[in-house]
Amino acid sequence: MSNIKEFDCRPVSQEGAESPMAWTHQHHESRPAGQNPGVRIAEKAFLGHLILRGGAIVLDEAVRDILGIALPGRPNTMTQNDAGTHSVQWLGPDEWLVIVPGGEEAELETKLRKALGDAHFSIVNVSGGQTVLTLSGANVREVLMKSVVYDVHPSAFPVGKGVTTVFAKATTIIRRPAEDHWELVVRRSFADYTYRWLLDAAAEYGVTQERA
């Protein structure tokens, strides 16, 4: 849609950039995980996050052409490329979360706007407002069960599913991009709380932290 002010807010130099986890990692010493930790937490920092709004019919072709992935066809699911670097997740009947490697978001927005022309849609860059945590290990499901009311049993939460749900007392997007790991997309301001909660909930299984 025209008459929108695009703005690339990402500087050329990445020096001095801080992910939402920066304070947490400064502030909290990691506990020794012990042998065979049941949970591994890592951050996928500085990715490009776009919120895409519009009807599926309006957006699908452009997304397919430019990203090479189709919009997820069913609610609470996600699609991604083979490498897992680019993904689109259904958030609502007219709302999608697109995650791409950091730095690609502005160009992607421009291309999508061009392709979509005068259709009614919106694209908003939220890359500074959220980050991705990946969880893996034998006890991830137990940690999630402690944190969310949503059913995370494999029969109810297969690979490719993603939901926005209540996580402890915050809101988080939970998704399962692959058999061996889960992702949480957390809001910047809630990142510290969410992370501390995860460490506490995972403590009984042993937890290793990988820092960005």
Place this chain on the structure above:
Amino acid sequence: MTQANRLAKGGRIDRKRPLTFTYNGTRYTGFEGDTLASALLANGVDIVNRSFKYSRPRGVVAAGAEEPNALVQLGSTESTQVPNVRATQQALYEGLVAKSTNGWPNVQRDLMGMVGKMGGGFMPPGFYYKTFMAPASMWMTYEKYIRKGAGLGRSPRENDPDTYDHLNQHCDVLIVGAGAAGLMSALSAGRSGVRVIVCDEQEEMGGALLDSRELIDGKPAARWVAEVLEELTQLDNVELLPRTTANGLHDHNFVTLHERRTEHVWDRATPINGRPQVRSRMHRVRAKRVILASGTHERPLVYANNDVPGNMVAGAVSTYIRRYGVVPGNTLVLTTTNDHAYRAALDWHEAGRKVAAIVDARKSPEGSLIDQARDLGIKIITGSAVIEGKGTNRVSGACVAEIDPQGFKVTGKVQDIECDTIASSGGYSPVVHLSSHTGTRPQWRDDVLGFVPGEVRGLTSAGSVTGTFDLKSVLENAAAAAEQALSDLGSLDSSKKIEVPKVDALKEGPSCELYQVPHTKDTLRAPKQFVDFQNDVTASAIDIATREGFESIEHVKRYTALGFGTDQGKLGNINGMAIAARILKRSIPGVGTTVFRPNYTPVTFGAIAGRHCRELFDPERYTAMHQWHVEHGAEFEDVGQWKRPWYFPKTVNGKKETMHEAVNRECLAVREKIGILDASTLGKIDIQGPDAREFLNRVYTNKWAKLAPGRVRYGLMCKDDGMLMDDGTTSCLGENHFLMTTTTGGAASVLEWLEVWHQTEWPELDVYFTSVTDHWATMTVTGPDARKLMEEVTTDLDLDRESFKFMDWKEGTVAGVPARIFRISFTGELAYEINIQANYAMKVWLELFDKGEKYGLTPYGTETMHVLRAEKGLIIAGQDTDGSVTPEDLGLQWAVGYDKPFEWIGKRALTRPDTSRKDRKQFVGLKPKDPSVVLEEGAQIVFDPNQSIPMTMVGHVTSSYYSAHLKHGIALAVVKGGHERMGQTVYMPMVDGTVHEAEIVSPVFLDPKWERQNV
């Protein structure tokens, strides 16, 4: 001490693993596999408590959750104290320390006992009721005394060192209880492949089968239990939760299970491999189907002195003998109404102790168990009952007489039989608690002589809780219940139908209906006949209650305290109802059914709180500059869930500034030089779409039609009642693109507000809203020197006052990072609000300080922000407004566009006569007459301080501060008709009798021509 009552063999305890424990200061030994109660009985400890009201000695009565007496205070250290633990449910562990909860100064010699015996009327029935009635002031006196004497346990005085948590579970079938019925259902459901959870409150699964005499498929029942558990453990789709009590069944089959994970091991949760463990866990289960296999509680008979230690329910006697290898006495008299209880006598006999007599209330009982007893030569007295127990601290004999249960009278001669234990059984009450938690009333069945679960959606009852007591029928009934549940789920596979194991049916005769046993004296004169042991409710108390006119069982219950406390009507409820029914000459269901409420057994607060405590009690939201604030000594203020810097106290000459000193310094820095505020917490909403402008026109009171790209406007948002809801600036980014800001607290609710109006009222408008609050970090650089600093950190911006005017915004580069810069001001000074993608905000913030130091760049917090905006009369929605203030009340009529073409939210309400009344409370400034006075926020305002109390209050102070710049206190207030009262004096009478005086002035205390922000 030796375990005098311990059998040489038998039971499920491990005699090779002795455990020492301390009870009331004495050390004892028990075995692995004991409960605290079985270990105490093994050691011959008769008295475990003093009763609540009469302080009578009490012993262990039961073996499970229904135990009313053996409540202990558990814990070896102060921080691990747990009150009111049932000794029958506490597994023994090495080093366990427990005390009885009742009995002051101790259980053996008791002062309260004297009171109870001497002044029998000290606490008559209805005691609480009557003391509450009059005089109310006496309650405090009574309460102190009762609490100390009654000793309901105490909470720890130190913080709990353990962690607790919640686990959200989902399953197809939740099976409550792992006795015969539960395990049979579990086997059936488990093999079908559906998701199954089985919970059981005991240490070991198996329920009554663990002490059963019967054979299943030709094997001892306990072996069948082991085999079933073995199979269930192998199934991935089945989760077994022992030591887990289903405490509450809520709507939509949401069931709360309390799992005690480490309480059988030690006082505290011991780390495993250095990893902290959870002491107890609340499973929050959403089950598609619940199978209730909770079994029964045996009813004791109500006879005189039935509370003397040595009186037990019959089934508990069997449990202690067969499961724990403990015979709790030497000579037994069994008084029963049914065949099943004969097991107690058979087990007692087999343990090598003497059964003095079985007293059966039935005239001519016939059945397999009765034949067995006869064959062993046990004396059976029929048509009779124990009408009174003898003894004080331990049973010394039983008075037995022929009775007429229907006529409620003793018909024969009373004979005394010497014994030290009386086991009684009046039948079996199904444990219907869970089935009635959602409001369903249990149903009385005359053939069962008990209440069975009523119809509850999604719940199927299985086994003895349905009133089916013999093992064969229990197993068949449970298999059918599982089949029903699977069929409801659409998961029934008839090819996988499982066979019910073979059990020889016992020949059993019918039971006889008997609750209170008649005595030779009438109820009021006979020795005490206890109905509810825990609350000391006797048959005569119920008699008195009915005589005083309490006819519904709910009233009787409240009058006498029947079924109160941790007991929740487990043991005494039916007996109490039956007695009331007999006296009132009604049927048992005729006096009503009581309602059971969660929780079935007490749950520790730790399990309820889970991990939502200490530093994880509530989310703390941080901005991108949080670390800097912490490192620079900021004091923080909670704004919603955000931690915002409140002020930044400096240390001057080794002394830390007070808040007042810091705020004065920060305020002067902004007015005289330059300050900086982290404003990242303000809500920010990106709005796109061809109808964005029209949408703004409808949600804001003012006009948006002509706001050009590059310009910013202040807007007011009202609710549909015309009262101010939120305010903020909205910038036009592009013709179809806006950035709205909201208050910090309003961020989420405003977004929701916009979505609600868009989705429900104006879906035809093409517009989308997206929150960008977290994406942008916002720093406000403000003060006369703000432009100097901006010139240093930007390279591509024309900062000239003409080309970058007040209420303009521009894109530019700040400290090498792309930024949106807004010339808006909440201080009344020259100000630039810089929005930076949050990942780069710290870098920019540091650069601003690097360059700003020479200008005296001063960080300021929310308190200084409040003072600065109050000096300018700028409102804070939620502080100066309270949902009853219109834009006009605030003097903001310039921001209301009544002539806008389309209706906007609040317009209709604002055109009512009430909203244009002249005497509405209107927003004004107050200047205290004494410049040193800072008025109290919330202080009530009057026009005449000399009027009599209650005075006519005409408004209140909404904001009040000391202004370092103006050198006097300033306040904002709402005053009736305030706009027309400029220059008048108002008064604020304070609690201490002083009366403050202030002049009504314009809320704009400083720079009324607004020149400073335009420099």
